[in-house]
Each structure stands twice: as C-alpha cells, then as structure tokens.
Amino acid sequence: MDIEASGVCHSDVFTVEQQRPEVELPTIPGHEAVGEIVETGKDVEAWSEGDRVGIGWHGGYCGDCESCRRGNFNMCRNGEISGVTRDGGHAEYMTARSEALANVPSELDSEDAAPMMCAGVTTFNALRHTDARPGDTVAVVGVGGLGHLGVQYASESGFETVAVSTSNDKRELAKELGADHFIDSSNGNVAQQLREIGGADVALVTAPAAEAVEQVIPGLGTDGEVTVVGVPGSPVETSVGQLIASRGSVSGWPSGHAKDSEDTMDFGVLRDVHTMTETYSLDQYEQAYQSMMENEARFRAVVLP
Ligand SMILES: [Zn+2]
Ligand SMILES: [Zn+2]
The missing domain is CATH 3.90.180.10 (Medium-chain alcohol dehydrogenases, catalytic domain)
Structure with a gap:
C-alpha cells in the first residue's frame, strides 16, 4: 500500500x-x-x-x-x-x-x-454490540480521537447522547457533534448528573483512564452497561455493590x-x-x-x- x-x-x-x-x-x-x-x-x-x-x-x-x-x-x-x-x-x-x-x-x-x-470502528462497533435502543441514554466518556466520533455515532443512531469530558471547552463542539447533554467531569459528580437524566443505559468509555470508568458506574440506570474501549494505564477500582444495585455490567470491546x-x-x-x-x-x-x-x-x- x-x-x-x-x-x-x-x-x-x-x-x-x-x-x-x-x-x-x-x-x-x-x-x-x-x-x-x-x-x-x-x-x-x-x-x-x-x-x-x-x-x-x-x-x-x-x-x-x-x-x-x-x-x-x-x-x-x-x-x-x-x-x-x-x-x-x-x-x-x-x-x-x-x-x-x-x-x-x-x-x-x-x-x-x-x-x-x-477510532471509528472501535466506537461504532462497540455501540452496535450493546443493548442500546433508539431513545436510550448513551454516555460517551471522553471527547477525543475516539469520543468525537463516538458522540456522532451515538447521536446518529438515535440515542439520547451525553458527552462527558474533562475539558469544558469541548462543550459547544460536543453539542455540534450531536450531544444532547454535556457533563464537565472536572466540575461536579458525573454519576449524579447521569442519574439526574435517568441514568445511563450505556456508557462508552473512550478516555484511557481508570477514573473515567470508575466515575460512570454509579451513574448507570437499571441494567446499564459500561463498555470500555480506551485502555487505562492503571487498574480500575470500583464498588461492586453499585453494579449489583443497578444490575450493571462492565465489559470491554476490541475494535x-x-x-x-x-x-x-x-x-x-x-x-x-x-x-x-x-x-x-x-x-x-x-x-x-x-x-x-x-x-x-x-x-x-x-x-x-
Ligand atoms: Zn487504535
Ligand atoms: Zn484464527
């Protein structure tokens, strides 16, 4: 080639x-x-x-x-x-x-x-292998190389799309890409803000950071899924009780x-x-x-x- x-x-x-x-x-x-x-x-x-x-x-x-x-x-x-x-x-x-x-x-x-x-196939393929249906709430965590595509795929697939980013300066852009909501994770509790809009049916974690996974687990709705596609450099610590309470799951998806x-x-x-x-x-x-x-x-x- x-x-x-x-x-x-x-x-x-x-x-x-x-x-x-x-x-x-x-x-x-x-x-x-x-x-x-x-x-x-x-x-x-x-x-x-x-x-x-x-x-x-x-x-x-x-x-x-x-x-x-x-x-x-x-x-x-x-x-x-x-x-x-x-x-x-x-x-x-x-x-x-x-x-x-x-x-x-x-x-x-x-x-x-x-x-x-x-970046594209990883987010697109991960999303289409979740149980999310049109109208479900899908959070895309991280608005970077993967996430800026993930937000578009989620929005164009008919999901209520939440962009979660550590950079508040990505708010406008995330909205332009199709996000219905924006959560600035550097300011306030991500899980609480997710719960306020009904809890995430799916959280697609594109940011390669353990805390990106940890912060969304308590924000899952019933039977919510965290699908991780960004590889964190350190282990993820979480309270399993949160997963039990939401019947939630955490899984990975490889490209x-x-x-x-x-x-x-x-x-x-x-x-x-x-x-x-x-x-x-x-x-x-x-x-x-x-x-x-x-x-x-x-x-x-x-x-x-
Ligand atoms: Zn890659
Ligand atoms: Zn083989």
Whole structure:
C-alpha cells in the first residue's frame, strides 16, 4: 500500500513504549492507515492495483483457530496486529494481509477515513454490540480521537447522547457533534448528573483512564452497561455493590475486523459522520504523538506521508 493517511491512536503507545510483549523492535507503529494498493501478492484475488483500502488494529486472522472457525475473526488467537506484530501505517508504504483490508468509499477522503479504521470502528462497533435502543441514554466518556466520533455515532443512531469530558471547552463542539447533554467531569459528580437524566443505559468509555470508568458506574440506570474501549494505564477500582444495585455490567470491546470497518465508513457516508483532524508530515510523527498523548490533538492527529 502507498500510504495516503495514517491516524495516530493512543494505542501507538504499546509499540512506542514497548508495552506489549509481541513488540519486537524495530517495528513501525500505526493502525489507522488508508492508501492505494500498488502491488498485490500472487494469490490475492480480492484486490487489485489502484484500489483504495484501509487497515486498522486487526491485521489479519488465521482462519483455522477456534475463534476463526466460529466466525469471530477479530478474536483470532493467531491474529496479526498492525503496528504491533507487523509494521504499521506511519510510513510511505506498508504491506498488509488481504483479509485485513477494508474498501474505502470514494465519498471519504483518506484523511477523513484513516481514523475510522480504529477510532471509528472501535466506537461504532462497540455501540452496535450493546443493548442500546433508539431513545436510550448513551454516555460517551471522553471527547477525543475516539469520543468525537463516538458522540456522532451515538447521536446518529438515535440515542439520547451525553458527552462527558474533562475539558469544558469541548462543550459547544460536543453539542455540534450531536450531544444532547454535556457533563464537565472536572466540575461536579458525573454519576449524579447521569442519574439526574435517568441514568445511563450505556456508557462508552473512550478516555484511557481508570477514573473515567470508575466515575460512570454509579451513574448507570437499571441494567446499564459500561463498555470500555480506551485502555487505562492503571487498574480500575470500583464498588461492586453499585453494579449489583443497578444490575450493571462492565465489559470491554476490541475494535473490529475489516468488514466492521467498511460498515463504519458506510455509516459515516450515510449519516455524514466525519473525523476532525490535525495533520502532520511523516517526519513530524513525534510531534503528532505528543499532541495525542497530552490530549491536545483536536481531535485526531493524522500523519500524511
Ligand atoms: Zn487504535
Ligand atoms: Zn484464527
């Protein structure tokens, strides 16, 4: 693939800081890449030179393991991870496995589409696997790279959407993205404010922080679900009594496979969901990474090689 755009995700940290055992340096990080195919392998029939494709965290599956045989390709036990087990997208070119590629709709430019390969598919796919129905209250915790898309997906899916952020300066923007309510988590009790609007049926936690998970659990409505997609750097402490009292649950959701990414982009085209990006050249990657790590990126840093 000739890379046209490559989003900078918080999970780049696993490679940059070598936080996962699979990382063997040198490895190029990046798992939100969109580009054009310049050459295909000899057995590849699904794609041709010139196709515009994207690849996300899911970098390929084996087809033979227990998970694959049940059709859970994203849960493959021998799966590849872009930018972790093989070189990723922060480069001029990358190789990718055929089954991990998603077709990018012509309506989306590459800079817009790249973040949908992780930030987008992770939030979209997590939301559509909850029990939330139109009209239910869905809180999106964190309005960053993932959350600014999550708010749009929640709103466009017909949920009463609550944006929760530590930055009050994101209030107006969150409303523009479709949030019906905004909770400034730096000021006041998040759970109490959630309960005041009836309690959350779903809280999608995109902020990679333990307290982001902890603060919403007491704000769940009956049978409420906390779905965590941002990976906190420290353990989550919670009162199980709160979960029992609400019949609540906390679960995680890991991204999606190529078809999920296509669904995400198609939904984006259908409902006018777009990524808000700040762009960097390839040799500015370190700057882009810092902007993301310091929660300053508005909202997704994207490298344009
Ligand atoms: Zn990611
Ligand atoms: Zn497998």
